[in-house]
Amino acid sequence: TSPKGLKLVESDASGVNPAFRADVLAGLSEAQKAIPARWFYDDAGSQLFEDITQLPEYYPTRAETEILRAQADEFARLIGPGRAVVEFGSGSSVKTPLLLSAIAPSAYVPLDIAGDFLRAAAAELAAKFPGLPVCPVEADFMRRVELPREVDGLPKLGFFPGSTIGNMVARTATDLLRSMRETLGVGALLLIGMDLIKDEDILVAAYDDVAGVTARFNLNLLARINRELGGDIPIDAFVHEARWNDTYARIEMHLVARKAVTFTVSAQSFAMAEGESIHTENSHKFTRRTANVLLAAGGWEPRARWTDGEGRFSLLLAEA
Ligand code: AVJ
16 A cells, blocks of 8 residues: 555456556557556566666666675765665665665665565565665655655655666656655755766667567567457567667667557557557666756756766766
């Protein structure tokens, strides 16, 4: 249950997730068909993303982990002990322990909309840090979240690694940063990962690996739609594509129809021409300045910034 006591709706009487169905049907009805990237992460999709983080071409996870390992002393100096760390997302088994070990916090509060995964990740973390109060909260962090009583009065550090903010267009990213500020309060700090603009070939390869894992990750969305929403999309008729959009400085993932297709989802019919695509993800990339502008627009003042040794990825510390 959410802090307000409302169960977040994961399925209706027919076993369908109504938010998933609404997003898919609306997205397939647009001129440029598009489905929000958050629907990638069913069990198979979450496993495929784990596999992506191990790929030679996919540098962001390794680069950010390198920063977290290398800058422990700097985090301790600039953040200090005694804060409640509020992680936006369930936490990763590698990055979160690196941060917590570096700064000696007073509590850890992971926020996630997916309750089962949240509780499993929280239990694993609690076992690694005996004596650290761990207080998971099942909530949609795109809005202000009521934090648990246990962390009242403690100074907060928000943690949002992975360049997940890059999945959002500027308006949504700004809304999220403002919500984070409301959740965390005055005097809060935020440690946030943002991937950097670099050579287009390197960016495209990171989202179109030779082994085809990212292609399977993208195409899995169609399998999920067919399974959960009673669809008959011919998956073999689609190919994965990663494109650099230079206007918005982002990698876009698309599923491109190799031939004209018709299909139904939840009893609604759709048609696509050869070469037409479903836009499935944006992954925005930043410079030092665009990262700072985004933070400022969301109400956060940049305080410090670190990159990995090859300058591929940035972690930024900002103050509310
Ligand atoms: C988890 C959203 C940060 O955008 O790099 C990886 C997801 N998509 N490969 C990203 C993803 C394709 C990833 N994020």
